[in-house]
Each structure stands twice: as structure tokens, then as C-alpha cells.
């Protein structure tokens with residue numbers, strides 16, 4: 290991990306990298322940095338000036354007044370005006386510095402949050418499957434903040450460096466012997482800050498890494514709350530979280546301990562300087578080498594620079610954390626594997642169904658990619674951010690290569706089949722046979738290692754992003770519903786989808802009945818992940834979302850698994866233009882029902898006999914190979930594996946029907962499968 294790399298690197302590396310990161314920040318925001326630095330330089334120079342003004346006031350106004358026994362009112366007023374002017378100048382400088390630093394820090398944070406989010410959207414599904422959501426959240430939050438943490442004190446530190454140079458110069462101008470105190474103290478201050486930063490580096494890196502890990506565990510626990518609760522795993526999860534939280538606590542305490550040791554030392558050094566100046570100064574005064582004005586000025590100088598000098602320490606101490614955060618950001622920003630889009634568009638004017646062709650398609654997941662493919666539940670979140678920029682277009686007519694051919698275990702072998710326009714093809718096969726992978730390839734979530742997937746004869750890799758999403762839609766088994774209204778969940782802010790189109794899509798998805806009964810109809814808020822809806826309702830809502838875009842190819846990856854079989858059959862029949870009567874118990878809002886012609890070709894991963902029977906053709910897959918194609922009855926007769934599988938499905942379905950029988954009498958009518966399971 291990046292954090293480990295930082296922790297493992299030498300502190301000198303960290304310092305150099307940290308300074309480079311500060312350079313990137315200045316390059317990104319040169320104007321704001323200039324304003325902040327100018328404010329800081331004014332402030333710092335006026336600090337040096339204030340010491341000399343105080344010296345002059347003491348030497349030229351206070352001491353003479355004490356000697357004479359009366360004050361010169363004019364001189365006192367002049368002194369007051371000088372002190373006020375210096376203070377006002379410092380206030381203005383401080384204002385510019387703070388405002389500029391704040392602007393710079395928050396603008397950089399916002400810009401990098403956008404970059405990270407955009408990159409997430411560009412990276413392929415395989416990359417997302419390899420990264421924990423909690424870590425991604427931590428990248429976009431805590432790591433972005435960490436990377437730009439030293440920006441807040443940076444202008445102050447720059448001004449302080451100028452101040453130290455000015456202070457040294459003024460010391461030498463005043464008296465070279467007094468200047469030696471500065472020669473001893475200033476480099477010591479700087480050296481102490483550097484040692485501090487080096488000691489801090491591994492501690493800060495570790496703390497930043499632990500922040501990411503705690504975030505990942507917390508996210509996983511909350512996400513899996515249902516499993517944790519139903520399996521009685523609360524204690525185990527709490528312990529797992531507590532271990533990581535404990536490690537983060539220890540890492541932060543170790544940071545605090547070091548701070549506790551170094552902060553007082555950094556504060557004490559300038560005080561030692563003041564002491565040194567007073568000792569040396571007393572001798573120099575008695576020798577007549579310096580005046581009282583000069584001595585007071587120099588002593589005061591050491592007192593007032595104690596605070597600004599710490600700004601250098603703040604920047605140096607935060608650099609390791611900044612480097613750790615930055616490197617974690619870089620793992621996202623420089624991640625490879627995106628699948629560049631082509632520049633070919635498909636003509637949608639005809640609104641005819643598309644033809645999908647798989648020709649000798651082979652595919653393997655990269656070796657490091659674990660777990661099973663779960664195609665994302667939704668195409669894209671409704672975000673106000675502009676769409677992720679499409680990487681540089683490929684030359685016209687060329688086929689971008691996308692993900693490089695992986696050397697992992699082959700999952701699909703020379704898969705060939707066609708979904709003709711307006712036809713429904715059912716994909717059937719045992720678990721793990723590659724059905725979801727085929728679905729993912731059909732809408733180009735992944736690219737084949739060999740062979741081609743074409744839409745209307747055009748390789749999907751050469752299509753533009755907009756053309757791909759306008760022509761195809763995938764509905765996954767696990768539906769993703771946004772915490773928004775029903776309307777927004779269906780339209781996703783896409784143009785040309787008014788309420789009429791929303792209702793038409795809901796009707797096709799057999800979702801109009803339940804939406805009509807919701808308290809606010811289309812304006813009903815469905816809660817986080819659609820918590821206010823049943824599993825089957827969520828599935829139908831996401832199906833309506835896909836249909837609202839009027840895709841020319843619809844890929845259903847077990848998308849109606851939680852819906853009652855009769856409702857599922859009604860949906861498929863409607864999609865095929867054979868609108869059946871609404872299932873009992875669910876009121877249709879009427880209108881365009883039955884009027885929608887099949888403008889889409891359908892590839893459906895099917896598990897139920899009723900669904901399979903509706904298909905024009907069945908493609909039967911085993912171990913990533915197509916072992917049979919034809920109608921349901923042909924395959925039953927010719928392919929023993931298929932016959933056995935479908936019979937098993939039928940038996941399971943019959944058992945479920947039997948178990949479900951009592952629930953059918955519930956007043957809500959035909960409940961979705963998950964409702965019944967939950968209610969059981």
C-alpha cells in the first residue's frame with residue numbers, strides 16, 4: 290500500500306516528495322498562492338519592523354521621558370501612531386495570508402475530489418471489484434484532506450523564511466556580536482524542525498493508512514448490516530472494528546507524543562535566544578557598542594519571532610501525512626485498465642431493435658481479481674458533475690483494445706450466438722457457467738480476450754460511450770435505487786423523459802400499480818437504496834429505469850428474480866409486445882398498456898421455466914462454453930444437461946409455489962418473492 294511505501298521510504302525521501310507536492314499545489318493555484326504569500330511576507334517583515342519600532346519607542350521616547358521626569362506628548366503620540374500603523378499593516382497581511390491559504394487549500398481539495406471521482410467513473414468494473422468501497426471513500430475524503438493539509442500553514446512558513454533572512458540582516462546591521470546569537474539560534478530552529486518532520490514521517494504515514502483501513506472496515510460492516518445482524522455477528526464485527534480503531538488510536542497517540550516532545554523545544558529555542566541577547570547585549574551595552582534602542586529591538590525581535598517560526602514546523606510536520614495521502618490518491622489517479630471508447634455512433638432514428646452478435650468470444654478474469662462478478666446494479670449515479678471525460682478517441686474505424694488480454698483462468702471459451710432484432714434469447718446454465726460474464730460483455734462492462742461482440746454489426750469497442758448507453762441497458766439482479774423520488778430514479782435526469790414516459794416505463798415493468806398506491810406517487814421518496822420498497826419493487830423500478838431510455842438491446846441478468854413468477858412472465862410478455870392482462874391483485878393504471886411494440890431485443894439470464902418458455906431461442910452454457918442452442922423443446926430433447934437443469938428449476942419453483950400458497954391470501958395481493966421471504 291502507498292502508506293507502507295511511505296513508511297518504508299527514508300525520511301529524506303519523504304521531505305523531498307512533500308516539497309514536490311507543495312510545488313504542485315503552487316503550480317495549480319499560482320495566483321491565490323501569490324496573494325497569500327504576499328500577505329504573509331508583509332506580516333513577517335512588519336514583525337521585524339515592530340521590534341525596531343518598539344526599540345525606538347523605548348530608546349527615544351520612554352527612556353528620555355523617564356530621565357526628564359516628564360513625557361513629550363508629541364513624541365508619545367508619534368510612537369503610538371507608529372505602533373498602530375505597524376499593527377494595522379500586520380492585520381492586513383494576516384488577513385491576506387489566511388484568506389489566501391484557506392482558498393488555496395479548499396480549492397485544491399475540491400479539485401482533487403472531482404479528479405478522484407471522475408477517475409473512479411473511468412476505471413473499469415474489474416478495477417472496482419478489486420478495491421474496497423470504504424478505501425475509495427477514504428481516498429476521496431481523508432486522503433484528499435491529508436494531501437493538502439500543509440497548504441494552510443504554507444504561506445505563513447514562506448513569510449517566516451523571509452522574516453528570518455530579514456531578521457539576520459537587521460541583526461548584522463545592528464551589531465555583529467548580537468547577530469552571532471541569531472547565527473546560533475536560527476539554524477538550530479531549522480534543524481530541530483527538520484528532525485521533527487523526519488521523526489514524524491513514519492508515524493503520520495501509519496496513521497493515514499489506518500484511517501483508510503478503519504473507513505474500509507466501517508463501510509463493510511454497515512453495508513453488511515443485515516448479514517451481521519441475522520448471523521449474530523455483532524460482537525465479532527465490533528471486535529474487528531475495535532482492533533483497527535485501536536491501531537488508529539495508537540498511531541495517533543504516537544503522533545501526539547512526538548508533538549508533545551518537540552513543540553515545547555521549538556517554543557523554547559527563541560526564548561533561549563532572548564536570554565542570550567540580554568546577556569551578550571548587557572556586555573555590549575556596557576562597552577558602548579550598542580545603544581539601549583538597539584538592545585531592546587533585538588531582544589524584542591527574538592520574543593516576537595517565536596510564534597511565526599513554528600509555522601515552518603507545522604508545514605514540515607504535516608508533510609509526511611501529505612505524502613501518504615498524495616500517494617494513496619496517485620494509486621487511483623494513475624490506475625490503468627480503463628476501456629477507451631471508440632468514435633462510432635449507431636443511428637437511433639429508426640428506433641428498431643438491435644442485433645447482438647457474439648463471435649468466438651473468450652474471456653478470463655485477471656488473476657488478482659477475486660470474487661464473483663456482480664454486475665453493477667445501475668449504469669450511473671444521478672450526479673451533477675459532468676460525465677467522465679472519454680479518453681482520447683481512437684482513430685476512426687479502429688477498435689480500441691480496452692483491457693489487455695488477461696492471463697487468468699479462462700471463464701468463456703469461443704462463445705458464439707446471436708440475438709436477432711426484436712427477439713428474446715434466454716441464457717441458461719448452471720451456476721458459475723459464465724452467464725453474468727456474457728451479460729457484462731454484451732453491454733461492454735468488460736472486453737473479450739479474443740473474439741468480438743457486435744451491435745448491429747459494429748464492434749462494441751468502437752462505439753462511443755453515449756451510443757453504447759443509448760442503445761443498450763443492463764438490469765442486474767441486485768437493484769440499486771437512489772435515495773430520491775420514484776421519478777428521479779426512473780429518469781436519472783435524462784433528457785426527453787417526462788411523466789408520460791415515466792408511467793409508460795413503469796407500466797411495462799409492471800411497477801405502475803404499486804407506484805400509483807405510494808403516498809406521493811412519482812414524488813415519493815424511496816429512502817436510501819430504496820429502503821421503503823420491497824425487493825421485487827426495487828427490481829421493477831430499476832427495470833423501468835432501463836426501459837425509460839428505450840434501449841434497443843435489453844440485457845436482463847436475473848433482473849426479476851425477486852418478482853412473483855406471474856408478474857415476471859407478464860413483464861417479459863409486455864416487453865415482447867404480447868401484453869398480457871395485469872396479474873391479479875395489482876391494479877394497472879391503464880392507458881398505454883399493450884400499446885408498446887417490441888422496440889428492443891432481449892438477452893435474458895433465465896432461471897424459471899415460464900421465462901425460458903417465452904424466449905425465441907435458448908442458449909445453454911456449461912463451463913463457459915455454449916453446449917446447446919435452439920428452442921426450449923429442442924434443447925429438452927437434445928441436451929441432457931439442459932433437461933436436467935430445467936427440471937431442477939421446475940421442481941424448485943413448484944416447491945416455492947407450495948410454500949408460498951398461504952401468503953397469496955394476503956390483502957396486498959401478489960407479493961414479490963422477497964416480501965414473502967421476509968414476511969415468512
Ligand SMILES: Nc1ncnc2c1ncn2[C@@H]1O[C@H](COP(=O)(O)OP(=O)(O)OP(=O)(O)O)[C@@H](O)[C@H]1O
Nearest residue numbers: 654658659660661662700720721722723724725726
Ligand atoms: N470478478 C471476477 N474475478 C474472477 N473470477 C470471476 C469474477 N467474476 C466471476 N468469476 C468467475 O467466472 C466464472 C463465471 O462467473 P459468472 O458470474 O459469469 O457465472 P454465472 O453463470 O452468472 O453464475 P451464477 O448463475 O451463479 O450467477 C465463475 O467461475 C466465477 O467464479
